[in-house]
Structure formats: structure tokens, C-alpha cells
Amino acid sequence: MFEFRKPIPIGEAVSRIMANEVNGKTEYISINESNGRFLSEDLLATEDVPHFDRAPYDGFAVRSIDTALANRDNPIEFEVIDHIGAGAVSNKTVGPFQAVRIMTGAQMPENCDAVVMLELAQDFERDGKTFMSTKRMHKPGDNVSRRGEDAKKGEVLVNKGTKINPGIQAMLATFGYAKVPVAKKPRVGLFATGTELLGVDEPLEPGKIRNSNSYMISAQTERVGAEVEYFGTLPDDFDTCFEAVKAAIEKVDMLITTGGVSVGDFDYLPEIYAKLGAEVLFNKVSMRPGSVTTVAHYNGKILFGLSGNPSACYVGFELFARPVIRKMLFSPKPHLRKEQAVLTVDFPKANPFTRFVRSSLSFSNGKIVVAPSGLDKSNIVMSLAGANSLAILPGGTRGFKAGDEVEVLLLEDHEGSEWPW
Numbered sequence: 220m221f222e223f224r225k226p227i228p229i230g231e232a233v234s235r236i237m238a239n240e241v242n243g244k245t246e247y248i249s250i251n252e253s254n255g256r257f258l259s260e261d262l263l264a265t266e267d268v269p270h271f272d273r274a275p276y277d278g279f280a281v282r283s284i285d286t287a288l289a290n291r292d293n294p295i296e297f298e299v300i301d302h303i304g305a306g307a308v309s310n311k312t313v314g315p316f317q318a319v320r321i322m323t324g325a326q327m328p329e330n331c332d333a334v335v336m337l338e339l340a341q342d343f344e345r346d347g348k349t350f351m352s353t354k355r356m357h358k359p360g361d362n363v364s365r366r367g368e369d370a371k372k373g374e375v376l377v378n379k380g381t382k383i384n385p386g387i388q389a390m391l392a393t394f395g396y397a398k399v400p401v402a403k404k405p406r407v408g409l410f411a412t413g414t415e416l417l418g419v420d421e422p423l424e425p426g427k428i429r430n431s432n433s434y435m436i437s438a439q440t441e442r443v444g445a446e447v448e449y450f451g452t453l454p455d456d457f458d459t460c461f462e463a464v465k466a467a468i469e470k471v472d473m474l475i476t477t478g479g480v481s482v483g484d485f486d487y488l489p490e491i492y493a494k495l496g497a498e499v500l501f502n503k504v505s506m507r508p509g510s511v512t513t514v515a516h517y518n519g520k521i522l523f524g525l526s527g528n529p530s531a532c533y534v535g536f537e538l539f540a541r542p543v544i545r546k547m548l549f550s551p552k553p554h555l556r557k558e559q560a561v562l563t564v565d566f567p568k569a570n571p572f573t574r575f576v577r578s579s580l581s582f583s584n585g586k587i588v589v590a591p592s593g594l595d596k597s598n599i600v601m602s603l604a605g606a607n608s609l610a611i612l613p614g615g616t617r618g619f620k621a622g623d624e625v626e627v628l629l630l631e632d633h634e635g636s637e638w639p640w
């Protein structure tokens with residue numbers, strides 16, 4: 220059944236999706252499992268860090284006033300009345316011209332407000348007592364790590380929605396978060412549709428191909444921070460697909476299908492959405508690849524009908540599904556990061572629609588440069604491997620030239636540099 224579809228601009232398509240309310244949920248997990256997860260609450264300093272004044276160097280804790288007259292010609296002597304390492308606390312009262320030998324990390328003794336570093340002191344024995352002398356005047360606070368210098372109780376240190384990294388792990392441990400509040404991973408249901416699809420372990424047959432989309436989408440879903448419930452492949456049979464999709468929706472937070480969204484005789488997804496009574500948000504977008512992407516809303520859940528063509532499927536996921544997942548992970552900026560880059564090759568293909576070209580972005584002499592990572596057709600798989608970005612080439616032009624500045628969306632981390640730097 221031929222159906223005329225009116226393409227809408229990409230911005231409008233994204234807005235229609237994001238206008239739907241989706242809510243993230245919190246769960247508490249062990250700090251040991253929290254790296255790479257997303258904070259579901261602002262991380263507050265629950266106490267001052269450090270929570271006591273401490274020595275940042277090995278040396279002698281003194282009352283700075285006693286060093287007031289110290290200089291190269293006038294060493295001042297102190298009697299050393301105690302000796303403490305990190306973890307120990309001196310219970311001695313330090314009086315005038317007395318000192319405590321103190322190691323890095325140890326709590327400053329009461330009355331002391333400066334540390335003379337070991338390298339700037341000379342210690343010696345006299346009459347069975349230990350002394351040290353210094354020729355350096357110290358001001359109050361010299362060589363002391365003040366209580367709260369790292370963090371003050373009540374400060375917001377990291378915002379909700381931030382991906383936990385090794386530094387945040389250190390903070391969580393510092394504040395005693397054995398359990399960490401993180402966004403529950405959204406559960407993304409996935410079907411690959413198409414009678415032509417073979418399993419990865421099956422030999423090729425005439426007219427059939429191996430299903431690659433489900434592996435690709437699973438990996439993209441996990442890369443964004445969600446988990447996948449893979450329901451398998453579906454043949455191009457309306458009733459089978461309808462029943463499978465209907466049952467699957469109940470089990471997940473959102474559902475992705477690949478294939479069957481165009482206008483072909485076996486492209487059943489649009490009819491399935493109609494029979495379900497889902498509200499179709501759009502069924503054509505003025506973009507390439509992925510123009511046939513169809514997105515619907517049903518029972519508070521979003522159904523993504525991504526194209527079967529691998530590159531169209533990949534781009535459709537990044538532009539439409541990713542921000543919904545990141546919103547559920549409390550991200551304040553759920554969309555891909557956009558930057559400017561310089562094209563290093565000509566891109567002569569004209570197109571009425573805006574293109575999202577799978578590209579390889581790198582750095583050259585302080586500039587961000589970008590080039591297509593392979594053949595730019597929507598049925599292509601091989602250009603996906605080298606894609607770390609999508610170059611945005613607006614429609615309605617005669618193509619682009621090397622040296623043109625274009626916008627790019629960043630997809631992932633970048634490879635390392637040659638050694639030595």
C-alpha cells in the first residue's frame with residue numbers, strides 16, 4: 220500500500236520525541252560497580268575534606284610565632300616533644316619553642332600552625348633530649364593543609380546525571396558512599412525484522428544476509444548507558460510481528476525495531492503502530508540516511524522504528540534514541556556533542572536533505588579535521604567501523620569542498636597519539 224509521507228525537519232522530529240515525558244529511576248549499587256554509571260543525585264560534600272588540619276609534608280609542627288626571628292644567621296631551636304605518623308594524633312600540648320615531629324597526612328597538634336619541612340630543619344640530640352633548628356621564618360598556615368581545603372561540607376561537587384569516572388570514584392569513597400545512587404539502566408527492547416536475516420553462525424544462502432543491526436544497536440545502546448533485552452529476529456509477517464511487538468512493549472522502557480519501516484510490500488511497522496493505536500510522532504525526516512525513521516508513542520513508551528539499512532539504522536539511533544536514554548539517565552545535555560571541524564576532502568554529492576555523514580574526526584596542528592569514514596550510502600556497513608563522528612552537511616547545496624568548515628557530532632572517545640608525544 221503506497222502512502223505519501225511528508226518529511227519533517229530533523230529538529231522538529233527530535234523535539235516531538237523529547238516532548239514526551241520519560242522518567243529515570245534511581246537504584247543504589249555498590250561503589251565497586253558504579254564506575255561508568257550515571258549519578259541520580261547531586262553529589263554533596265557530606266563533611267569537610269580533610270576533616271582536620273593536617274601536615275602535607277614530613278617535618279616538624281611548630282607554633283609559627285616561635286620562628287618569627289629565624290633567619291640565615293639566627294637559627295631557632297625547638298625541643299621535639301613527640302613524633303607522629305599519619306593516622307596518629309599527638310596528645311601533647313606544644314608550648315613555646317617546642318615541636319612535634321610529624322609525617323605527611325598526620326593531624327596537626329593543637330597550638331601548632333605551621334610545618335617546617337624536614338629539608339629545612341636540622342635535628343640533633345642534647346642532654347638526652349631531641350631538638351631541631353630552623354633558619355626559616357614561617358607564617359601561620361605555612362605547610363598546613365587546612366580543614367575543608369579540598370571540599371567544604373554542603374558543597375555540590377558533581378551534578379546529577381554525570382557519568383561516574385575514576386575521579387568521582389575517589390570522591391564517593393572519600394565521603395563514605397559504600398552504596399551509590401545511580402540511574403537505573405533503561406531497558407531497551409530490540410527486534411531485527413526481515414525474512415532475509417540469518418544468524419551470525421549461519422552459512423550464507425541466496426538472497427539472505429547475516430543480521431548485523433542487532434549487534435550494532437545493542438552495542439550503541441550499551442555505549443550510551445542502557446541495557447538491551449534482545450527479542451530476536453522477526454520474519455516479514457504482519458501477525459507474527461504485531462503479536463511480538465505488542466508483547467515486548469510490556470517488558471521494556473522503550474522498544475527499537477530495525478527494518479520494515481519504508482513503503483515496501485513487507486514493511487509492516489507503520490501498520491503495526493496503527494493497529495496498536497500508537498501515536499505516530501513522525502514517519503519521514505528530511506535527513507539522509509535514516510529518512511524513513513518512524514517513531515511512535517504508546518502507553519508512555521517510545522517505539523523507535525529504525526531503518527533496516529545499517530548506516531541509516533546507526534544514525535537513527537544516535538539522533539533519536541540516544542537522547543531519550545540519556546534523559547532517563549538524568550543527563551542535562553542528552554544530545555550528541557556538536558563541534559566545528561574542517562573537511563579534509565571534497566564531498567561533491569548534492570542532496571536536498573541534510574546528511575549525517577559517518578566520519579572520522581581527528582586533530583591536526585591544533586585544528587579539528589574530519590573526513591568521511593567510507594562510502595556514504597545508507598546500506599553500507601563498512602564505513603561504520605571508522606566512524607567516531609557524524610559530519611552534518613546541510614541539504615540544498617551543491618556539495619562541499621576540502622577546507623570547508625562543517626559541524627560534527629562526536630560519537631566516542633578518540634584513539635591515542637603516536638609515542639613519544
Ligand SMILES: Nc1nc2c(c(=O)[nH]1)N[C@H]1C(S)=C(S)[C@@H](COP(=O)(O)OP(=O)(O)OC[C@H]3O[C@@H](n4cnc5c(N)ncnc54)[C@H](O)[C@@H]3O)O[C@H]1N2
Nearest residue numbers: 411413430431432433478479480481486526527528531597
Ligand atoms: N520506493 C521506495 N523505496 C525505498 C524508500 C522510499 O522512500 N521509497 N526508502 C529507501 C530508504 S531511504 C531506506 S533507508 C530503505 C529503508 O527500508 P526499511 O527501513 O524498511 O528496511 P528494510 O526494507 O527492511 O531493509 C533495508 C535494507 O537493510 C537490510 N537489513 C534489514 N535488516 C537488517 C539487519 N538486521 N542487519 C543487516 N541488514 C539489514 C535489508 O536486507 C535491506 O537491504 O528503504 C528504501 N526503499
Ligand code: MOO
Nearest residue numbers: 508509510531597
Ligand atoms: O532512510 Mo534512507 O537511509 O534515508 O537512505
